[in-house]
Amino acid sequence: MSCTVRIASPLRSYTAGAATLAARGSTLAEVLANLEQRCPGIRFRMIDEHNRIRPHMRLFVNTGEAHELSATVRDGDTVHVICALSGG
Amino acid sequence: MAGTLWIGTRKGLFALRADGARRNWKLAGPQFLGQIIHHVVQDPREPRVLLLATRTGHLGPTVFRSTDRGRSWHEAARPPAFRAGHDGEEARAVQRVFWLTPGHRSERASWYAGSSPAGLFRSTDGGEHWDPVAGFNDHPMRPKWAALGTPDGEFLHSILVDPRDPRHLHIAISVGGVFESTDAGRNWTPLNDGCAADFLPDPSVPFGHDPHCMVQHPARPERLYQQNHCGIYRLDGPGRRWKRIGDAMPKTVGDIGFPIVLHPTDPDTAWVVPMDGQSVWPRTSVGGKPAVYGTRDGGASWRRMDRGLPRSQAWFTVLRQAMCADTRERPGVYFGTTGGEVWASTNSGDSWRCLARHLPEIYSVSHAA
Numbered sequence: 001m002s003c004t005v006r007i008a009s010p011l012r013s014y015t016a017g018a019a020t021l022a023a024r025g026s027t028l029a030e031v032l033a034n035l036e037q038r039c040p041g042i043r044f045r046m047i048d049e050h051n052r053i054r055p056h057m058r059l060f061v062n063t064g065e066a067h068e069l070s071a072t073v074r075d076g077d078t079v080h081v082i083c084a085l086s087g088g
Numbered sequence: 089m090a091g092t093l094w095i096g097t098r099k100g101l102f103a104l105r106a107d108g109a110r111r112n113w114k115l116a117g118p119q120f121l122g123q124i125i126h127h128v129v130q131d132p133r134e135p136r137v138l139l140l141a142t143r144t145g146h147l148g149p150t151v152f153r154s155t156d157r158g159r160s161w162h163e164a165a166r167p168p169a170f171r172a173g174h175d176g177e178e179a180r181a182v183q184r185v186f187w188l189t190p191g192h193r194s195e196r197a198s199w200y201a202g203s204s205p206a207g208l209f210r211s212t213d214g215g216e217h218w219d220p221v222a223g224f225n226d227h228p229m230r231p232k233w234a235a236l237g238t239p240d241g242e243f244l245h246s247i248l249v250d251p252r253d254p255r256h257l258h259i260a261i262s263v264g265g266v267f268e269s270t271d272a273g274r275n276w277t278p279l280n281d282g283c284a285a286d287f288l289p290d291p292s293v294p295f296g297h298d299p300h301c302m303v304q305h306p307a308r309p310e311r312l313y314q315q316n317h318c319g320i321y322r323l324d325g326p327g328r329r330w331k332r333i334g335d336a337m338p339k340t341v342g343d344i345g346f347p348i349v350l351h352p353t354d355p356d357t358a359w360v361v362p363m364d365g366q367s368v369w370p371r372t373s374v375g376g377k378p379a380v381y382g383t384r385d386g387g388a389s390w391r392r393m394d395r396g397l398p399r400s401q402a403w404f405t406v407l408r409q410a411m412c413a414d415t416r417e418r419p420g421v422y423f424g425t426t427g428g429e430v431w432a433s434t435n436s437g438d439s440w441r442c443l444a445r446h447l448p449e450i451y452s453v454s455h456a457a
Contacts, residue, residue: 010122010146017313039161045147048181049169083146 001026003077005035010083014042023079028059029069031079046081058082091414092456093422094138094158095430096125096407099448101140103158110420110434113443119161120152127409129188130456138456139215141185141201149185149435151201153215157456166211166217168201170225178231180205183240187409189247192254202244206234206261208273223274224259226268234264235293236288245408246302251308258312266314267295282330284318301408302347308355313387313406315348315360317440322387333387337362341374341381341392345409351436352419356386359393359413359421359437372403380421382437383396396440397431404429409452424450 005021015021017072021038025031029051036043051069053059059066060080061073071080090225091110095102102119107113120250123144125370126293131137138158143149149167152161173179182203191198191210201209201218208221224230250256253322255272258279278295283299297315305311310325313333320334320343334343344365353359359382364370404425411423420434428447433440 008146010144041150044167044169045150048148050172050179050181052179052181053148055147083338085145087145 001077003031003073003075003079005079006033006081008081008083011042011045011081012033014039014045025073027069027073028066028071028079030059031073032069056084058084065070091420092158093412093430093432093443094128094130094452094454094456095424095444095447096128096140096409096452096454097424097428097448097450097452098124101125101128102444102447104430104443110414110416110432113186113432115444116121119158125451126184126186127188127452128454129190130454131190131199133190133193133398135457137214139188141188143184149182149203151185151188151215151218162215164211164216164218168203168207168218169220170207171220171222180207182207183456185209186243186246187245189249192249193251195254198254200247200249200257202247202259204243205237205241206230206243206244206264208247208259210273222274223269223271225411227276229276233267234261236263236296238263246299248302248312250304251306253254254307254347258302258304260302260314262300262317263296263298265295265297266299266302266312273314276401279323279328280330281328282323282332283314283321284314284332285424286318301348303348303350303358305355307353312357312384313348313350313358315345317344320345320348320360320387331387333383336383336388337381337390338392342366345406346408347406347423349411349413349421352415353417354384357384358381358387358434359383359411360390361411361423363405370403371405373405376401376403378404380423380433380437380440393433393437394440395438396433409454410450412453412455415457420455422453422455424453426450428446 023034093104100121103116126141138154140152151164170180186203189200197214199211208224209218246260248258257269267276268279280297302314312323314321321330322361323330381390404427414420430444
């Protein structure tokens, strides 16, 4: 499965500045593993050592928020990586 | 000998570089703009090398390494992380890498890191790959040792490696207490006798104390000093009981604070920055009149050192990593404030001047030769 991943600005130091990348995988876990291969270090900034999405990260598949890495990703989907932060 | 002060802030990394006389300082940076910098430490075994502990508001914690005195930085390939838990186990995740300590001089590429929630990690390749120190992180008593953490989690800090023996380690946990290992971290023993814990239902407990900062003198490693939530202490090994040397501080000032810094060669000389620990714990300078207090006799007496500091209406706080000394014969002493100011004394605390203002909230100040 091939999808598009939209990268939030705090993570673009790992993608050479790219806001959008193509990735492969049929679940979010596989998509992030594929991303990690090409952008080493990016996954751990989003996902903790117990495979939980970090508190200030939000992952969407198309317009639906995914709370688990087992979420299905279909061919042509767009995965959005969004950062949620409040305060100054 | 010029030097650099590395300033870790809530919004990035700055550097203050001095001329040889320490008269003129130039501010550089920011690097890592927007990132939270908890600690920056030079490797005394290889002075070109620096390690930096960081995270951002959004992103997970990590470690960066520089091999060119801070000009460029490279992220660790495997940052500190707890091992994957077994079923039914508490699944702890590192929220912040809070503390960095170079390993023993005989172990040239070794480093230790402390985290919140309380975890101890070790690298044997210069900070590129980190592994949990299972002897502490999986110790059956650890959940009890670090049971009273704040909502931010307990902080493991003040990792001390005995210069006489790489297997002899001390760590401190806020809240949890001081712990000692004599076998390179495989086993740990609480070391809190004599320390007050007046916030606990049973103040006589063997652990659960709140050390804010602990230091060990390189020329007299059997001596430890500690700035605790409940006072200033000294321990002279092989004794195992802390003595409250903060009792000699003026009662109107008290002996509460975050940092404690030692003279590089004189084990009897130390500096602290008292803060207000009354009622709701304002944690500001006492009465809005900031002062450093210094001792030259191991804490038997203390002298107020506030010449050049604001005389009133200055309500800042100096956090535990935000004070340091350089290595001159008459050492410079430096601190950064939560209000973004850096203050320096090049005469061991006798007088102070402000080197920088308007920086973000300062978390750490460290000297690099």
